Amino acid sequence: MKRYVKKDFPVSEVRRFLEPGPIVLVSSQWKGESNIMTMGWHLIMEFEPSLIGCYIWNANHSFSMVRQSKECVINIPTVELATQVVRIGNCSGRDVSKFEAFKLSPIKGEKVDAPLIKECYANLECKLIDSSLIKKYSLFILEVVKAHVAISPKFPKTIHYRGDGLFMISGPTTSKYRKLFKPENL
Numbered sequence: 001m002k003r004y005v006k007k008d009f010p011v012s013e014v015r016r017f018l019e020p021g022p023i024v025l026v027s028s029q030w031k032g033e034s035n036i037m038t039m040g041w042h043l044i045m046e047f048e049p050s051l052i053g054c055y056i057w058n059a060n061h062s063f064s065m066v067r068q069s070k071e072c073v074i075n076i077p078t079v080e081l082a083t084q085v086v087r088i089g090n091c092s093g094r095d096v097s098k099f100e101a102f103k104l105s106p107i108k109g110e111k112v113d114a115p116l117i118k119e120c121y122a123n124l125e126c127k128l129i130d131s132s133l134i135k136k137y138s139l140f141i142l143e144v145v146k147a148h149v150a151i152s153p154k155f156p157k158t159i160h161y162r163g164d165g166l167f168m169i170s171g172p173t174t175s176k177y178r179k180l181f182k183p184e185n186l
Protein backbone atom coordinates (compact mmCIF):
# COMPACT_ATOMS: atom_id res chain seq x y z
CA MET A 1 0.00 0.00 0.00
CA LYS A 2 1.36 3.39 -0.99
CA ARG A 3 2.12 5.73 1.93
CA TYR A 4 1.86 9.44 1.24
CA VAL A 5 3.84 12.17 2.95
CA LYS A 6 1.34 15.02 3.46
CA LYS A 7 1.53 18.73 4.12
CA ASP A 8 -0.98 21.42 5.08
CA PHE A 9 -2.85 22.58 2.02
CA PRO A 10 -4.90 25.77 1.51
CA VAL A 11 -8.60 24.86 1.78
CA SER A 12 -9.43 27.34 -0.97
CA GLU A 13 -7.40 25.19 -3.39
CA VAL A 14 -8.84 21.73 -2.64
CA ARG A 15 -11.25 22.13 -5.55
CA ARG A 16 -8.36 21.08 -7.76
CA PHE A 17 -8.73 17.48 -6.60
CA LEU A 18 -12.51 17.38 -6.81
CA GLU A 19 -13.12 19.41 -9.90
CA PRO A 20 -12.24 17.11 -12.74
CA GLY A 21 -15.70 16.17 -13.97
CA PRO A 22 -15.88 16.95 -17.68
CA ILE A 23 -15.90 20.59 -18.63
CA VAL A 24 -19.19 21.37 -20.33
CA LEU A 25 -20.67 24.14 -22.44
CA VAL A 26 -23.99 25.51 -21.24
CA SER A 27 -26.08 26.96 -24.05
CA SER A 28 -29.09 29.13 -23.40
CA GLN A 29 -31.63 31.27 -25.17
CA TRP A 30 -33.74 34.19 -23.99
CA LYS A 31 -35.74 36.74 -25.96
CA GLY A 32 -34.26 35.67 -29.31
CA GLU A 33 -30.67 35.81 -28.08
CA SER A 34 -28.53 32.70 -27.65
CA ASN A 35 -25.39 32.27 -25.59
CA ILE A 36 -22.78 29.74 -24.43
CA MET A 37 -20.68 29.54 -21.27
CA THR A 38 -18.00 27.13 -20.12
CA MET A 39 -18.75 25.31 -16.87
CA GLY A 40 -16.78 23.00 -14.61
CA TRP A 41 -18.79 23.15 -11.38
CA HIS A 42 -21.60 20.66 -11.79
CA LEU A 43 -22.92 17.96 -9.52
CA ILE A 44 -25.06 14.87 -10.10
CA MET A 45 -27.94 14.97 -7.61
CA GLU A 46 -30.35 12.17 -8.57
CA PHE A 47 -30.73 9.32 -11.10
CA GLU A 48 -34.46 9.57 -11.67
CA PRO A 49 -35.53 12.21 -12.27
CA SER A 50 -32.11 12.97 -13.70
CA LEU A 51 -31.00 15.98 -11.64
CA ILE A 52 -27.85 18.06 -12.01
CA GLY A 53 -26.79 20.99 -9.83
CA CYS A 54 -24.84 23.73 -11.64
CA TYR A 55 -22.97 26.68 -10.26
CA ILE A 56 -23.46 29.69 -12.53
CA TRP A 57 -21.80 32.85 -11.28
CA ASN A 58 -24.26 35.73 -11.03
CA ALA A 59 -21.96 38.07 -13.02
CA ASN A 60 -22.21 35.77 -16.05
CA HIS A 61 -24.63 36.73 -18.79
CA SER A 62 -25.79 33.11 -18.78
CA PHE A 63 -26.95 33.50 -15.18
CA SER A 64 -29.92 35.70 -16.07
CA MET A 65 -30.55 33.90 -19.37
CA VAL A 66 -30.95 30.50 -17.69
CA ARG A 67 -32.80 31.93 -14.71
CA GLN A 68 -35.33 33.76 -16.84
CA SER A 69 -35.82 31.16 -19.59
CA LYS A 70 -35.78 28.36 -16.95
CA GLU A 71 -33.94 26.06 -19.32
CA CYS A 72 -30.59 25.38 -20.97
CA VAL A 73 -28.57 22.65 -22.68
CA ILE A 74 -25.51 21.03 -21.12
CA ASN A 75 -23.23 20.16 -24.05
CA ILE A 76 -20.26 17.86 -23.54
CA PRO A 77 -17.28 18.79 -25.71
CA THR A 78 -14.25 16.62 -26.47
CA VAL A 79 -10.59 17.56 -26.66
CA GLU A 80 -10.87 18.73 -30.28
CA LEU A 81 -12.90 21.70 -29.00
CA ALA A 82 -10.55 22.60 -26.12
CA THR A 83 -9.41 25.92 -27.61
CA GLN A 84 -12.97 27.10 -28.15
CA VAL A 85 -13.99 25.85 -24.70
CA VAL A 86 -11.39 28.07 -22.99
CA ARG A 87 -12.10 31.04 -25.22
CA ILE A 88 -15.85 30.75 -24.67
CA GLY A 89 -15.14 30.85 -20.93
CA ASN A 90 -13.05 33.98 -21.30
CA CYS A 91 -15.57 36.27 -22.91
CA SER A 92 -19.15 37.23 -22.29
CA GLY A 93 -22.27 36.90 -24.37
CA ARG A 94 -22.85 40.55 -23.50
CA ASP A 95 -20.02 41.44 -25.90
CA VAL A 96 -19.71 38.43 -28.22
CA SER A 97 -22.17 36.39 -30.21
CA LYS A 98 -20.53 33.11 -29.29
CA PHE A 99 -22.11 30.68 -31.78
CA GLU A 100 -20.82 32.82 -34.67
CA ALA A 101 -17.53 33.87 -33.08
CA PHE A 102 -16.54 30.26 -32.30
CA LYS A 103 -18.03 28.70 -35.44
CA LEU A 104 -20.38 26.41 -33.56
CA SER A 105 -23.69 25.22 -35.01
CA PRO A 106 -26.90 25.70 -33.04
CA ILE A 107 -29.45 22.92 -33.42
CA LYS A 108 -33.05 23.05 -32.33
CA GLY A 109 -33.87 21.17 -29.17
CA GLU A 110 -36.83 18.84 -28.77
CA LYS A 111 -37.95 19.82 -25.30
CA VAL A 112 -36.31 23.22 -24.77
CA ASP A 113 -35.87 26.37 -26.85
CA ALA A 114 -32.18 26.68 -25.93
CA PRO A 115 -29.98 25.52 -28.83
CA LEU A 116 -27.92 22.31 -28.81
CA ILE A 117 -24.29 22.59 -29.97
CA LYS A 118 -23.92 20.22 -32.92
CA GLU A 119 -20.12 19.81 -32.58
CA CYS A 120 -20.36 18.42 -29.02
CA TYR A 121 -20.32 14.70 -28.21
CA ALA A 122 -23.51 14.89 -26.14
CA ASN A 123 -26.32 17.37 -25.56
CA LEU A 124 -28.50 17.28 -22.46
CA GLU A 125 -31.66 19.33 -22.65
CA CYS A 126 -32.44 20.69 -19.20
CA LYS A 127 -35.25 22.45 -17.36
CA LEU A 128 -34.66 24.55 -14.28
CA ILE A 129 -36.79 22.77 -11.70
CA ASP A 130 -35.68 24.44 -8.47
CA SER A 131 -34.54 28.05 -8.15
CA SER A 132 -34.47 28.15 -4.36
CA LEU A 133 -30.67 27.96 -4.06
CA ILE A 134 -29.83 30.44 -6.80
CA LYS A 135 -29.89 33.56 -4.67
CA LYS A 136 -27.78 32.12 -1.87
CA TYR A 137 -25.40 29.80 -3.76
CA SER A 138 -25.84 30.54 -7.49
CA LEU A 139 -26.85 26.88 -7.65
CA PHE A 140 -29.28 25.94 -10.41
CA ILE A 141 -31.03 22.59 -9.98
CA LEU A 142 -31.70 21.24 -13.46
CA GLU A 143 -33.60 18.21 -14.68
CA VAL A 144 -32.33 16.53 -17.84
CA VAL A 145 -35.47 16.00 -19.90
CA LYS A 146 -33.87 14.75 -23.12
CA ALA A 147 -30.38 13.46 -23.97
CA HIS A 148 -28.66 13.16 -27.36
CA VAL A 149 -25.41 11.16 -27.24
CA ALA A 150 -23.05 10.17 -30.06
CA ILE A 151 -23.13 6.49 -30.98
CA SER A 152 -19.35 6.27 -30.85
CA PRO A 153 -16.79 6.38 -29.38
CA LYS A 154 -18.17 4.82 -26.20
CA PHE A 155 -15.62 6.69 -24.08
CA PRO A 156 -15.02 10.15 -25.54
CA LYS A 157 -11.88 12.17 -24.85
CA THR A 158 -13.49 14.71 -22.56
CA ILE A 159 -11.54 17.52 -20.94
CA HIS A 160 -11.32 17.96 -17.16
CA TYR A 161 -10.13 21.09 -15.44
CA ARG A 162 -7.44 20.86 -12.77
CA GLY A 163 -7.38 24.59 -11.96
CA ASP A 164 -4.52 26.97 -12.68
CA GLY A 165 -5.00 26.66 -16.44
CA LEU A 166 -4.32 22.90 -16.51
CA PHE A 167 -6.52 20.22 -18.05
CA MET A 168 -6.59 16.45 -17.83
CA ILE A 169 -7.81 14.60 -20.92
CA SER A 170 -9.80 11.48 -20.09
CA GLY A 171 -7.70 8.37 -20.41
CA PRO A 172 -7.95 4.58 -20.22
CA THR A 173 -11.10 2.83 -18.94
CA THR A 174 -10.83 -0.37 -16.87
CA SER A 175 -13.39 -3.01 -15.86
CA LYS A 176 -10.95 -4.43 -13.28
CA TYR A 177 -13.08 -3.35 -10.26
CA ARG A 178 -16.51 -4.00 -11.75
CA LYS A 179 -16.99 -7.35 -9.98
CA LEU A 180 -16.62 -5.64 -6.60
CA PHE A 181 -19.75 -3.53 -7.14
CA LYS A 182 -23.19 -4.23 -5.72
CA PRO A 183 -25.39 -4.46 -8.84
CA GLU A 184 -27.56 -1.55 -7.65
CA ASN A 185 -24.49 0.67 -7.47
CA LEU A 186 -23.36 -0.02 -11.03
Ligand SMILES: Cc1cc2nc3c(=O)[nH]c(=O)nc-3n(C[C@H](O)[C@H](O)[C@H](O)COP(=O)(O)O)c2cc1C
Nearest residue numbers: 037038039040041056057060061062089091092093
Ligand atom coordinates in the same frame (compact mmCIF):
# COMPACT_ATOMS: atom_id res chain seq x y z
C1 LIG B 1 -12.41 25.88 -17.65
C2 LIG B 1 -13.45 26.87 -17.21
C3 LIG B 1 -14.42 26.49 -16.28
C4 LIG B 1 -15.39 27.39 -15.85
N1 LIG B 1 -16.33 26.99 -14.95
C5 LIG B 1 -17.32 27.85 -14.57
C6 LIG B 1 -18.35 27.43 -13.69
O1 LIG B 1 -18.42 26.29 -13.25
N2 LIG B 1 -19.30 28.33 -13.35
C7 LIG B 1 -19.29 29.64 -13.81
O2 LIG B 1 -20.17 30.43 -13.45
N3 LIG B 1 -18.31 30.06 -14.65
C8 LIG B 1 -17.35 29.19 -15.05
N4 LIG B 1 -16.38 29.60 -15.92
C9 LIG B 1 -16.38 31.01 -16.36
C10 LIG B 1 -17.44 31.30 -17.42
O3 LIG B 1 -17.39 30.37 -18.46
C11 LIG B 1 -17.16 32.70 -17.94
O4 LIG B 1 -17.39 33.65 -16.91
C12 LIG B 1 -17.95 33.05 -19.17
O5 LIG B 1 -17.26 34.10 -19.80
C13 LIG B 1 -19.38 33.42 -18.91
O6 LIG B 1 -19.97 33.76 -20.14
P1 LIG B 1 -21.32 34.59 -20.23
O7 LIG B 1 -21.10 35.94 -19.57
O8 LIG B 1 -21.55 34.73 -21.71
O9 LIG B 1 -22.39 33.81 -19.54
C14 LIG B 1 -15.41 28.72 -16.37
C15 LIG B 1 -14.46 29.09 -17.34
C16 LIG B 1 -13.50 28.18 -17.76
C17 LIG B 1 -12.49 28.58 -18.79
